[in-house]
Amino acid sequence: MMASMLSVFVWSLLFIFSVSPACSTAAHGLRPPNNQTFRSGYEARKMRMVRAHLNTINKPAVKTIQSPDGDTIDCVLTHKQPAFDHPLLKGQKPLDPPELPKGHNYSDQEFEDFQVWKLSRESCPEGTIPIRRTSEQDMLRASSIRRFGRKRAIRPPIRRDTSTYHEHAVGYVNGDKYYGAKASINVWAPNVANRQEFSLSQMWIISGSFGRDLNSIEAGWQVSPEIYGDSRPRFFTYWTSDAYHTTGCYNLLCSGFVQTNRRIAIGAAISPTSSYNGRQFDISILIWKDPKHGHWWLQFGSRVLVGYWPSFLFTHLRGAGSMVQYGGEVVNKRPSGFHTSTQMGSGHFAGEGFGKASYFRNLQVVDWDNSLIPLSNLKLTADHSNCYDIRGGINRAWGNYFFYGGPGRNSRCP
Numbered sequence: 001m002m003a004s005m006l007s008v009f010v011w012s013l014l015f016i017f018s019v020s021p022a023c024s025t026a027a028h029g030l031r032p033p034n035n036q037t038f039r040s041g042y043e044a045r046k047m048r049m050v051r052a053h054l055n056t057i058n059k060p061a062v063k064t065i066q067s068p069d070g071d072t073i074d075c076v077l078t079h080k081q082p083a084f085d086h087p088l089l090k091g092q093k094p095l096d097p098p099e100l101p102k103g104h105n106y107s108d109q110e111f112e113d114f115q116v117w118k119l120s121r122e123s124c125p126e127g128t129i130p131i132r133r134t135s136e137q138d139m140l141r142a143s144s145i146r147r148f149g150r151k152r153a154i155r156p157p158i159r160r161d162t163s164t165y166h167e168h169a170v171g172y173v174n175g176d177k178y179y180g181a182k183a184s185i186n187v188w189a190p191n192v193a194n195r196q197e198f199s200l201s202q203m204w205i206i207s208g209s210f211g212r213d214l215n216s217i218e219a220g221w222q223v224s225p226e227i228y229g230d231s232r233p234r235f236f237t238y239w240t241s242d243a244y245h246t247t248g249c250y251n252l253l254c255s256g257f258v259q260t261n262r263r264i265a266i267g268a269a270i271s272p273t274s275s276y277n278g279r280q281f282d283i284s285i286l287i288w289k290d291p292k293h294g295h296w297w298l299q300f301g302s303r304v305l306v307g308y309w310p311s312f313l314f315t316h317l318r319g320a321g322s323m324v325q326y327g328g329e330v331v332n333k334r335p336s337g338f339h340t341s342t343q344m345g346s347g348h349f350a351g352e353g354f355g356k357a358s359y360f361r362n363l364q365v366v367d368w369d370n371s372l373i374p375l376s377n378l379k380l381t382a383d384h385s386n387c388y389d390i391r392g393g394i395n396r397a398w399g400n401y402f403f404y405g406g407p408g409r410n411s412r413c414p
Helices: 001-020 021-027 035-057 116-120 136-141
Strands: 062-068 072-077 128-132 166-178 180-188 199-207 215-223 234-240 280-289 296-300 304-310 322-331 358-366 372-374 381-382 389-395 399-406
Touching: 021 234, 062 381, 136 304, 166 389, 166 399, 180 199, 199 234, 215 280, 215 358, 215 399, 304 389, 322 358, 322 399, 381 389
Parallel strands: none
Antiparallel strands: 062 072, 072 128, 166 322, 166 381, 180 280, 180 358, 199 215, 199 322, 215 234, 280 296, 296 304, 358 372, 358 399, 389 399
């Protein structure tokens, strides 16, 4: 009896091992999956995600222009741009230009050819807009494919959170209702220390609390190796309606901003730029709320309408802004435990003045009557004035202005 039970047990073990996947694989000369196999599978899935996303944001081009700096500019039918993927815009076309704010003047020097791609001497045909093509390399540089084209959730300048690594030197106004803002912004090509950092100069129009319901509209120039793959300053826009958590994006990388201009490519490199103790170059930016339809329009210079942010993108900014900010921002990842050497603006402190420090000039806001008016209560703040600082003033030629910026790491900013 005992021998019979032992026989049954042995045959049971033989049966189990004969159907074991590991034993079956070995019997056929195969090896179980290793780390390389898993890695290859992950990379394949990642590339499928990248290409699927590129198919969403890169629209079919009527014409393609190769920029001297390596960018590819696609001329896309205006009604086929990413904005019209939004459910509330499907089947529509861009709106006609709105009424300009009262007090708007045309004395600013006009630079329609302020971008490198225009050096090709080619242009997009009527009925199209130029869009900088996003490449696989652009997406693979991003820290997250899912959040590609978005800022990390951060607090705005005057409600600082040092854990976010963001540092600012800004001027701001609050305490009223703001229906737009205007400034001329000095353009430089600051050094950015590593791919995870950036340096920018911009305007913010903000409304809502400083929690998850913050609304923000932004425009200016930035140097971001992670987004663009180089160190050139680029004209950019941004928007969010929930403090950068899930809504909004840079430029045209999601459905949102509606571009109407066929001569400016948002996200394309700016040329010329300012030089230390040499020629200075600035760009004039105006953002204002159309009194008729309530959308927020963006204008470059004194005559060039770029496009608009539809009011339905927002909650609080369906009305007015509660704050306007102007100035510089950098990301400081503290490489090797020290403050970053990423520069803000020109990389020189405000005290060096014109031709050496960066500046904002002719600061104005738009009031309830759709009129551009000078600022009356500009406040200035810098997170770490030994790294980046700010100094303001007012005169007849520049109106409200300030100099700002700095080198980052130095003997007083370890």
